[in-house]
Amino acid sequence: MTVKITKCSREDFQILQEISIETFNDTFKDQNSPENMIAYLERAFNSNQLEKELSNISSEFYFIYFNEELAGYLKVNMNDAQSEKMGDESLEIERIYIRYKFQRKGLGKYLINKAMEIAIRQNKKMIWLGVWEKNENAIDFYKRKGFVQTGAHSFYMGDEEQIDYIMTKTLI
Numbered sequence: 520m521t522v523k524i525t526k527c528s529r530e531d532f533q534i535l536q537e538i539s540i541e542t543f544n545d546t547f548k549d550q551n552s553p554e555n556m557i558a559y560l561e562r563a564f565n566s567n568q569l570e571k572e573l574s575n576i577s578s579e580f581y582f583i584y585f586n587e588e589l590a591g592y593l594k595v596n597m598n599d600a601q602s603e604k605m606g607d608e609s610l611e612i613e614r615i616y617i618r619y620k621f622q623r624k625g626l627g628k629y630l631i632n633k634a635m636e637i638a639i640r641q642n643k644k645m646i647w648l649g650v651w652e653k654n655e656n657a658i659d660f661y662k663r664k665g666f667v668q669t670g671a672h673s674f675y676m677g678d679e680e681q682i683d684y685i686m687t688k689t690l691i
């Protein structure tokens with residue numbers, strides 16, 4: 520088995536849009552109404568929004584390949600691109616998604632390790648993320664990787680207010 524992680528550039532826009540929609544849909548469609556899913560997908564992954572995020576120098580996207588097949592992606596934010604004011608010594612994992620058929624093969628772990636490598640290289644002291652309180656699989660996964668819950672914030676899925684746990688991991 521070969522695993523490869525590559526940094527996305529603006530040329531990857533279309534593939535990134537496709538995998539973002541596919542993985543978000545697969546993860547959340549069973550627990551949310553179709554209307555709220557459509558509203559969220561349209562807001563988060565429309566072409567303008569994704570182009571803006573891809574060209575933000577404080578955000579980075581990475582693809583992960585398993586035996587040359589695209590298996591998932593990672594988005595990290597630094598500085599002002601973070602979705603909460605966590606300060607310049609923090610790095611946010613905003614998105615970490617492994618396509619369904621590639622889950623439980625260790626690839627999520629590779630992407631967390633990649634985020635940690637980026638954070639350490641940039642002398643960050645903390646890595647953090649927001650995870651939906653009902654996403655138990657992901658919460659278990661983050662706990663195994665040493666994250667602890669340190670707060671919560673709300674966000675909107677369509678017109679429904681939902682709670683995200685804030686989980687953090689200290690790097691030094």
Ligand SMILES: CC(C)(COP(=O)(O)OP(=O)(O)OC[C@H]1O[C@@H](n2cnc3c(N)ncnc32)[C@H](O)[C@@H]1OP(=O)(O)O)[C@@H](O)C(=O)NCCC(=O)NCCS
Nearest residue numbers: 546615616617622623624625626627628650656657659660
């Ligand atoms: C959560 C996710 C990123 C984990 O990636 P993955 O490649 O499936 O996980 P890995 O195979 O790397 O597993 C890493 C560890 O987490 C554990 N783990 C993974 N999925 C788990 C689950 N569903 N329940 C319990 N533990 C789990 C593994 O057993 C492994 O533990 P170990 O280190 O003790 O062996 C992936 O399943 C995913 O993309 N899920 C859907 C999208 C999602 O929810 N993203 C997070 C949004 S906040």
